[in-house]
Amino acid sequence: xxxxxxPRATIQRMAVYIQVLEGLARDGATVVSSEALARTCSxxxxxxxxxxxxxxxxxxxxxxxxxxxxxxxIKQSLGVDRxxxxxxxxxxxxxxxxxNHREFRLRGFHIVGAFDCDPFKIGxxxxxxxxxxxxxxxxKVDELGIEIxxxxxPPERAxxxxxxxxxxxxxxxxxxxxxxxxxxxxxxxxxVDFFHHLYNLAFKxxxxxxxxxxEA
Amino acid sequence: xxxxxxPRATIQRMAVYIQVLEGLARDGATVVSSEALARTCSxxxxxxxxxxxxxxxxxxxxxxxxxxxxxxxIKQSLGVDRxxxxxxxxxxxxxxxxxNHREFRLRGFHIVGAFDCDPFKIGxxxxxxxxxxxxxxxxKVDELGIEIxxxxxPPERAxxxxxxxxxxxxxxxxxxxxxxxxxxxxxxxxxVDFFHHLYNLAFKxxxxxxxxxxEA
DNA sequence: GGAGCTTCGTTAAAAAAATCACAATCTCAG
DNA sequence: CTGAGATTGTGATTTTTTTAACGAAGCTCC
Numbered sequence: 001x002x003x004x005x006x007p008r009a010t011i012q013r014m015a016v017y018i019q020v021l022e023g024l025a026r027d028g029a030t031v032v033s034s035e036a037l038a039r040t041c042s043x044x045x046x047x048x049x050x051x052x053x054x055x056x057x058x059x060x061x062x063x064x065x066x067x068x069x070x071x072x073x074i075k076q077s078l079g080v081d082r083x084x085x086x087x088x089x090x091x092x093x094x095x096x097x098x099x100n101h102r103e104f105r106l107r108g109f110h111i112v113g114a115f116d117c118d119p120f121k122i123g124x125x126x127x128x129x130x131x132x133x134x135x136x137x138x139x140k141v142d143e144l145g146i147e148i149x150x151x152x153x154p155p156e157r158a159x160x161x162x163x164x165x166x167x168x169x170x171x172x173x174x175x176x177x178x179x180x181x182x183x184x185x186x187x188x189x190x191x192v193d194f195f196h197h198l199y200n201l202a203f204k205x206x207x208x209x210x211x212x213x214x215e216a
Numbered sequence: 217x218x219x220x221x222x223p224r225a226t227i228q229r230m231a232v233y234i235q236v237l238e239g240l241a242r243d244g245a246t247v248v249s250s251e252a253l254a255r256t257c258s259x260x261x262x263x264x265x266x267x268x269x270x271x272x273x274x275x276x277x278x279x280x281x282x283x284x285x286x287x288x289x290i291k292q293s294l295g296v297d298r299x300x301x302x303x304x305x306x307x308x309x310x311x312x313x314x315x316n317h318r319e320f321r322l323r324g325f326h327i328v329g330a331f332d333c334d335p336f337k338i339g340x341x342x343x344x345x346x347x348x349x350x351x352x353x354x355x356k357v358d359e360l361g362i363e364i365x366x367x368x369x370p371p372e373r374a375x376x377x378x379x380x381x382x383x384x385x386x387x388x389x390x391x392x393x394x395x396x397x398x399x400x401x402x403x404x405x406x407x408v409d410f411f412h413h414l415y416n417l418a419f420k421x422x423x424x425x426x427x428x429x430x431e432a
Numbered sequence: 433g434g435a436g437c438t439t440c441g442t443t444a445a446a447a448a449a450a451t452c453a454c455a456a457t458c459t460c461a462g
Numbered sequence: 463c464t465g466a467g468a469t470t471g472t473g474a475t476t477t478t479t480t481t482a483a484c485g486a487a488g489c490t491c492c
Contacts, residue, residue, distance in 0.1 A: 011416055014415070020396055033469065033470090041396070046452070046471095049472085062460095062468045063459070063468080080415055093313040097310050101309060103394065103411070109411075178319065179235065179239065180239070180256065180257070188421055194408055198296075199294050200406050202364075202388075203294045205387045250439075250440075251439085262481055262482070265442085266442085268440095275439075277487040278438045280438090436492105438487100438488085441484105441487100442483100445481085447479080447481080448477105448478080449477080450476080451477080452475070453472100456471080456472100457469090457470080459466105460465105461465095461466090
């Protein structure tokens, strides 16, 4: 099929598929059917086939999908079959935790610069990286070939960090700060907000008990 | 309206509305129209009115929404107008960062227990909490009135942590481990996965440059 | 107190997404 | 080499979600 417009929801699910497929690969599975994969991901089998069809034909009729090949194909399709260099802005609790998080490197996202505007933090070495003044983002982004910025500042400093990153010519931002940020159209933003998820959870739990009460 | 079924997407947006409204409140705004709110959230004004209508009538025709009242109403609707007690399982880098994260308490999510299965960590005090053996989750969940579990273990230990939490009678789980977990139907799960967001970002950036190339 | 302006809540229409259903095609056994 | 069984890819259908349109309702100013 290889369609033009790909639903946002599809992309989101692709990441889930990768996660599950990698688990299957660890467990030694070589082939998986859309039905089996669907069960683990809690989606409809047709959904999976349709999602994959947006990117190409990866399956074998009568057989299913070869796990390793599918992982590779999906990663290629998403553009995560290569190394992405990132800069982290805001070396607080969360920032430090992310800098020490091995998984980033494992998944091809290399944090190659750590930035902060606090003079007491500048010069400190965290996880092998010297903390650099945020004002120097421009030169460093060029020098190190950074494409993605990770914001872990407090909310009130998120927009300033954004501005530095945008000015430096970054292409995408992963924002952990609990604040909306504004960027020019050509820059992509993704928000990671624990509280969104906690709110969802609280709502589901509250609703669940409400329904239970109604039924009783 | 006060409808039965509320779209998942609506709930997700509610969290965004709260975030933006709290920003507006900080800036001293007392009233906001659906149109103004929509612009900041990058959604359609009708969308906002419809989303809010699922929960009740919060606006005043000809005026808009009173910011503080709306925040309160939304929080009530979502069930986050109270304290939720949570337990964190997995005191690694990320776990420590979350334990030290003031924002949790601020938003009504109190982490009242820290658990780990590593004997070297048990007994250690992190952010005022003594790390307790994961096996003792059952007694502690009861004793402390914990309703939500936060998993920050490595992926291979996520299911075990889940089992302890489920057995302890937890109602919801926020899973930071990059692995799918299985739970009984009555337990809700939310996944926080940075890499899902990074994958989305990578895809958007890749696609963006592809389109640019096509157009050029 | 009422005309005019504004903005909500809600119904109707449009668009998008998910699901179904089945032809196409692959494997494998005999 | 053929037929049975399995499972994909995709067009058709259904469901859900989003957007548009408009009547109802409140404020302001005369």
